[in-house]
Amino acid sequence: MSVARLPVEVDDRESKRAKGMASPILRFSDEDKVGTIQPHDDALVITLRIRGYNVKRVLVDQGSAVEVMYPDLYKGLKLRPEDLTAYDSPLVSFEGKIVISKGPIRLPIQTGSDIVEVDFIMVDTYSPYTAIVARLWLHALGAVSSILHQRVKYPSEGQVKEVIGDQAMARQCMVSAISRRPSIEPSTSTENGL
Template sequence: MSIDRPFAENLTPSPKKSRVEVGPALSFFDEDKVGTSQPHDNALVVTLQIRGYDVKRVLVDQGSSAEIMYPDLYKGLKLRPDDLTRYDSPLVGFDGKIVILKGQIRLPVQARLEVVEVDAYSPYSVIVARPWLHAMGTVPSTLHMKVKYPSGD
């Protein structure tokens, strides 16, 4: 053991405790189930505003990290092939089939209460997954058939 430096210099200061910011509590209550048929095992499907349009039949998939827009909605939003950026990683479905994606796109998405439907022919227009849920700070509840998120309103 070296005694070259005083003992106090060998000590490291303990880190300062950081302040923890507490946001609003997002909770679900029995009254949140009003309007739903109970008991149920339905998928959580919501309406989101995507690129300025209110889009119905958006599946909230808490078990996936892939977010998917189906071609009918892509066309309904008047998106063009040059709006896409390259995406080289294929998706593998539950049936083991490999799907090669056309590309990826970033679009503004907002949750709203008002509903105006955009024409789409698939059972779901979009699938949002964990990345969107985490980015929005949402708390989904399949029991209550709702997604809650912090907002000013």
């Protein structure tokens, strides 16, 4: 059985016409897969310019409601506890554990010539990623991400611009995350060679 692949489109022209400016259509096609390893199940990991620094190992997670910063980025940006504001809502980690945040901080993210300010929540826990950008960043930029195509596309200056994912980095992050997992005790059937 063959499945036809249709391009993913987001047509924002109606709202832009109301404002008097046309916006390009954001779409993904098979051409966007050129240069990627296919098939794959890699996460979308990119490099972003945050607070004036090129930051690698940033996970794009459109399923997340908050942007998260991990200790590597916090230390790399030379932030101090007084830079964070009070915050008492717990977060749930990938493993389902409750993580208490150290607090939020608003930081600029530059993508090409576009700059959006994002509230990151600082959590003091291990992650192979330096940060997670989520729906708020995507929405502020007017962006659409595609894990399959390993790209984030966004309208800027009447054109479609893009940030391309780094599959090698995504795979390194996955290996790092797996190697840090606690070992699982074998079940009875495994011990008996079954």
